[in-house]
Amino acid sequence: MATQDIELTGWRKWFASIGDQWLFFGRFFRNIFSGGFEWSEFVRQCYEIGYKSMMLVGITSFIMGAVLVLQLRPSLASFGQEGMLPKTLSVSLIREIGPVITALICAGKISSSIGAELGSMKVTEQIDAMEVSGANPIQYLVVTRILAATLMIPLLTIIGDLIGLVGGFFAININDNVSAVLYIHKCIYSIDYSDFLPAFVKTIFFGLAIGFVGCYKGYNSNRGTESVGLSANSAVVTASLWIFVIDAIAVQLTSILFYH
Amino acid sequence: MAKEIPKGKGEMIIEIKHLKKSFGQKEVLKDINLEVHKGENVVVLGKSGEGKSVTIQCIVGMLTPDSGTLKVFGENVPELNEKELKELRMKIGFLFQGAAxxxxxxxxxxxxxxxxxxxxxxxxxxxxxxxxxxxxxxGLADAIDKMPSDLSGGMRKRAGLARTLIVNPEIMLYDEPTTGLDPVTSREISKLIMDMQKKYKTTSIIITHDMDCARITADRVVMMKDGEYIAEGTFKDMEHSDNEFVRSYFNKEK
Structure with missing residues (x-):
């Protein structure tokens, strides 16, 4: 209420916003365990966030896998190392490109859609109506969406990685002739836990950031239709930024934990 | 106050004393005083943007007043914690302007x-x-499986009213219930408010600038100007008020 009533500017506004986000995160976290979990809404959100993003993630991952192979091949060929293509592809795809590209696509698709949906609910007083009726909008709208994003982004990343490897297989066979069995064998044996595990863990945080930013921006929209667009836009920008920040932290932690 | 206040006969449900609320530099509620008794329909009239809705938003705890007392069922709303506020809200129905x-x-x-x-x-x-x-x-039994986007403005208000009444609230707060509707539908909604009040025995505050709605629904009319309630009385009293501003609302010359 305080931040809503007092007009702040500059750094004060920025700090107030950080504090507000922490409070919002606290409300989200408390409501996970406060009982009465909205299972049906959670499943619906998993379907909306996960299943409905699968096609987009699949297509981009396939293209990304193929493009990576086509880009890498000339460099490796100059050393006579075309045989390293499956290993190079699988390591770069699973460690970095797959998680980050999937997360960025989802930031664009999911964060914006959650931001716009909750923003328009705020503008049309639906969230207020929920609150004044004594229902809990945080539990129904926010907890379900953030948890669904946190669960679905890692799953989408795994699917995206696999499809990316399929794309790479097709691209390799444009110039070379590699059997599927050999390709799979080479990919699997190039990857160990230190490649897969940190990448998987960081996608959980990507999902959390995507869901949280979308919900926060939408839930705190101002009145007026213009703010719906602004919430959606701001959600994408902020979520994308968070993805890079989390990625940078994850790389540092991974190298400390696994490569030292 | 222009007239002797015709108090309701029942117990006092809402008691507001010296309520103040500002947004930034703008003082929206300067000194609001109001008592609402059980079973009473109080209509708040005033110009758009005067802050009529702010008072009822304070009643349900959507906004926190800067100062003053705001008691509902004897409890001071700004002092309630989250759980107490939730319990209070279960006894209050709020119909939003766009039905929400x-x-x-x-x-x-x-x-x-x-x-x-x-x-x-x-x-x-x-x-x-x-x-x-x-x-x-x-009157919406046939629309039970429709989506809100398939409903007309009047039907949306009816549905919003139904959703509010379904939990049997003791107090109903209406924020401009007839805004955006044609005169015929407005009258229907106003009559529906009265029918529902009889059926569910609610105490109501109705924020409006629709005089037809005020005439149909009001036991008592309160007139708001510049962040204060400047007059109150029955609809007839207000029609013949000595205050020119009040009379101007009723298109009555003296």
Whole structure:
């Protein structure tokens, strides 16, 4: 209420916003365990966030896998190392490109859609109506969406990685002739836990950031239709930024934990 | 105050004393004083943007007043904690200007939402019974499986009213219930408010600038100007008020 009533500017506004986000995160976290979990809404959100993003993630991952192979091949060929293509592809795809590209696509698709949906609910007083009726909008709208994003982004990343490897297989066979069995064998044996595990863990945080930013921006929209667009836009920008920040932290932690 | 206040006969439900609320530099509520008694319909009249809705938003705890007392059922609303506020809200129905139907749900799901989430009802048979009963009483039984986007303005208001009444609130707060409707539908909604008040025996505050709505629904009219209630009385009293500003609302010359 305080931040809503007092007009702040500059750094004060920025700090107030950080504090507000922490409070919002606290409300989200408390409501996970406060009982009465909205299972049906959670499943619906998993379907909306996960299943409905699968096609987009699949297509981009396939293209990304193929493009990576086509880009890498000339460099490796100059050393006579075309045989390293499956290993190079699988390591770069699973460690970095797959998680980050999937997360960025989802930031664009999911964060914006959650931001716009909750923003328009705020503008049309639906969230207020929920609150004044004594229902809990945080539990129904926010907890379900953030948890669904946190669960679905890692799953989408795994699917995206696999499809990316399929794309790479097709691209390799444009110039070379590699059997599927050999390709799979080479990919699997190039990857160990230190490649897969940190990448998987960081996608959980990507999902959390995507869901949280979308919900926060939408839930705190101002009145007026213009703010719906602004919430959606701001959600994408902020979520994308968070993805890079989390990625940078994850790389540092991974190298400390696994490569030292 | 222009006239002797015709107090309601029942116990006092809402008591507001010296309520103040500002947004930034703008002082919206300067000194609001109001008493609402059980079973009474109080209509608040005033120009758009005067802050009429702010008072009822304070009553349900959507906004916190800067100072003053705001007692509902004897409890000072600004001092309530989250749990107490939730319990209080369960006794208050709030009809928003745009009806605020949940647009991703059908009319049936909109009705079920407060029953399952607020009253924690589990028995589907009982839920269906209550949904059908309330929709029949507002004349929307046929629209039960429609989406809000398929409803007309009047139907949306009826559905919003039904969703609010389904939990049997003791107080109803109406924020411009007839805004955006044609005169015929406005009168229908105003009459519906009266019918529902008789059926559900609610105490109501109705924020409006629709004089037809005020005439049909008001036991008592309160006139707001510059962040204060400047006059109150029955609709007839107000029509013949000595205050020119008040009379101007009723198109009456003296």
């Amino acid at each position: 139907l949940y647009d991703s749900m059908t009319v049936r799901e909109n009705m079920e939402f407060p029953l399952t989430r607020v009253l924690k009802m589990k028995d589907q048979h009982e839920i269906d019974e209550r949904v059908n009963e309330v929709l029949e009483s507002v």
